Amino acid sequence: MTPTSRRPAGGSSAGRVAFSLAALLGSGLCLVVAFLAAPALAVAAGLGLGAALVSGTVAVLALRRARRLAVQAETLSGELDALSQRLLALERRAAEAAPAVPAPVPAADPRLVEGLSEVTAEIGLLGGIVRELAVAVAAQDDELTRLKAAPPPRPAPPVPPPAAVAPPPPAILPRDGAVPRRFVPEPALPPLVPGAGRRAEAEARRDGDILDALDGGLEVHLQPVVSLPQRKVAFYEALARLRLGEERFVPAEFMPVLERHGRTTELDRLMLARVTAVSRHLAVRGSDAAVAYALSPHSLFEPGFLRAVGRLVELHPELAGRLILALPQRSWRTLDAEQAGALAALRERIGLALDRAIDLRLDPAALAARGVGHAKVGVELLLREAGRGAEDLVAAFARSGVRLVAEGVEREADVPDLIDLDLPLAQGSVFSPPRIVRPEVLSPPAAAEPEPAPPPGDDPAPARRPFRDFLRRAV
Template sequence: MARNFGRPGSLLALGALALVVLGPLAVVSPLLALLALAALAGLASLLAHRRSAALATRCDKLSAEVDVLSKRLLRIEAASAAEPKGGTAPGADTAMLAAGVEEVTVEIGLLSGIVRDLAAVVATQDGEIARLKAEALAPLVAAGPVPRPAVPAPVSPIPVPTPAAARPVFPTPRPVPPPRRAPDAAALPGHVIEVPSTEEPAQADRERAREAALIAALIAAFDGGGLEVHLQPVVTLPQRKVASYEALARLRVEGEVLPPEAFLPVLERHGRTTDLDRRMLQQVATIARHLAGRGSEAAVAYGLSPLSLFEPGFLRGLARVVAAEPALAGRLVVALPQVSWRSLDAEQAGALAAMRGRIGFSLDRPADLRFDALSLAERGVTQVKVPADLLLRQASARRHLSDIAVEDLVAALGRAGIRLVATRVEQEADVPDLIDLDVPFAQGSVFAAPRAVRAEVLAAPPAPLPAPAAAAPPEEPEPPPQRRPFRDFLRRAG
């Protein structure tokens, strides 16, 4: 009400001001008073125009809102009219939709596994075909070109044009002349004859044969027991006390120990990464049992391959293994790359959620420092591993930084219950910088290099693990009273 009253009030005030000012001015200078009156009239018209435009805008906005409300009302009425009289349960449609989505997700997982197996089989067949080609060409390359006798060049006749009516529909292919041996350079003085060399194709064939032999050696070593487990400790800062371990896969081929960068691409090409993860998890569980048997509280972590998440039944099998051994709770940690945590589908997220509390989760191999701490904590992640270079060399990795300052990253993750671990610490000079950033844990060659686990530890039978704290067992019931004859009672009474 006050707002509507103030609009004409300003015009009245403007008119009163004009009368008070222009009255005496008209007596002194009529022309100047006329000009001032015209200016005031223009100002009044401008104010009136602005107010009318604002009112028109508000009317249009109110009209649009009324239109939206009417459409919503019509939709609600149509939905209520189309709804059956009997009605359905409140959660029936949601349950049916969830069941349908879960079924489609399982089908997609199965199809992805079949496609991946087919790709692995095709890649293996391509490697076998390349190897057979190399073996077939090896004797020919070693023997060299076969010399042929010199054949005089035939004299080509003068071409005679053929009438159009006599020309065949399909032209007759010209005969290919047989290969000729290069004439002796001495027979043609002053001319240099260039003979095509067979060294480059032979070198390429040898390289392909060598690559095929190396791939076969890697696969044979992987299948023949060449897989080894190395442990690297994770220490606290600044005390440098061992807090946990990380299990690293190594492959021994002909006496040489290869890092994952040398054999993991070959295993991925042949679809063997899931086998690698299964075997490594079995050995990691054995190591965790051994540490628990010795009274150690250290956990053992292992980084899974992203391809294993799409293997049908892999996560469910891991859940069954963990459920069968409740004493491993908190001693076995599974690490996934940042890309995998950001792209989990419904089935994978459900399988990981079923293992929460029985197994630890970690994030490693980050592409940047943009961590959603609350989302990771909801998924059960308790540890984030970041390379030391990404934390300390911000100038060269500016595009990888997050909106949170690196100095506040540890505190932001700690508020969500997530610990930060600096990995790949290769220089002693980086340790004080990490301590200044309040990084609680670190891992790298500065503290300890990865060491192979003894074979007797992996081959030993599982040691009995201390069971988790549980309620005290109930006391044994007292034996029922025995019935004795009445004569014994009289005998003791006498």
């Protein structure tokens, strides 16, 4: 074979070898890429599976909690049915015990009244628990609905194969060769409020003025509670005012200050002493009107405060039936055993009232069982609920013997609406604003010096009194 015939064969063999090497290199590169991308794909799949497991676990826990709350609701409903059956049995017993022929109504059986009060209190407590449980179950249902409607979590996108990362540039060192220190920013200071220091100083000065006024500037103002529609005075309410110089503080201004400094009980003691003097003055003048005073809630937790009130009535027997202590609605709802016992010991000698009502969720029978004779409710609250149960509440109070008082009547146009509601009592500036009690009424009576006897044989001339003496007889 000639040399010219061997060259094509050699050329084709070299081409096949080159093609084989290229194929081997391509396969190796694909294997390397697949090996590097496999962990990233595994991590992405794991994240998606974990998110699905977490959402499923949350849904299962929420469903179990909803079922547990539903079981509790059924249990409470059963207890409520049992209490309702007890109440119906008691009412049936009371109806059977009532005489068929109309006769004078005898005194109610104390055990029956106590049983009805306990059942009513338990029903009210269970009703509140059932309402709270219903709200919780509704919230759980909303959460389950939201979880079911939410779309499943999307899997994380696959991570592309890592590319070659360029090495970080070398750190630039200072010329002296020292390692550069890392910059740490200082914590930011709170922004300065312009005038904050002056405002705090003014508040401190005002607190000091109020405390100074409590020490020497306590005034007593009386505002009558009148009957409707006659507008005749039923009793008075004693209101505290603090005066320092020409400035006079009302309870909305000084009560928060006294609460911060823990001196509300001191105010109640000073006011009770002055209310005692006013009641005695009214008794001397021949008036049968009582005087009411609203205690601070903090005084109820003062050890021995209510027992001290009992001793005050023992020292002044003429106060029996002439003193009324009013407690806020929140205090009547949170009385402990000791406070309830102390009030039960006082109810035979003084009157009790409910004051500062925040809603109309009142139980007239339970209040009457505790000795409450009056309940004061804001006129805005009464008129707002007119037509939505206020008439039934007024009738329930009348049946229980508790007299309802509409306080804060400032407009003459509200008086006919209150009369339409058959409200027995009302209080407000429309009838009379609070009037200050003269200092000589609050001071103890001084011993009168005996007048010299007229000389015998001379007829004493009638003393002439100025017209101002007649005007000073008003309280």
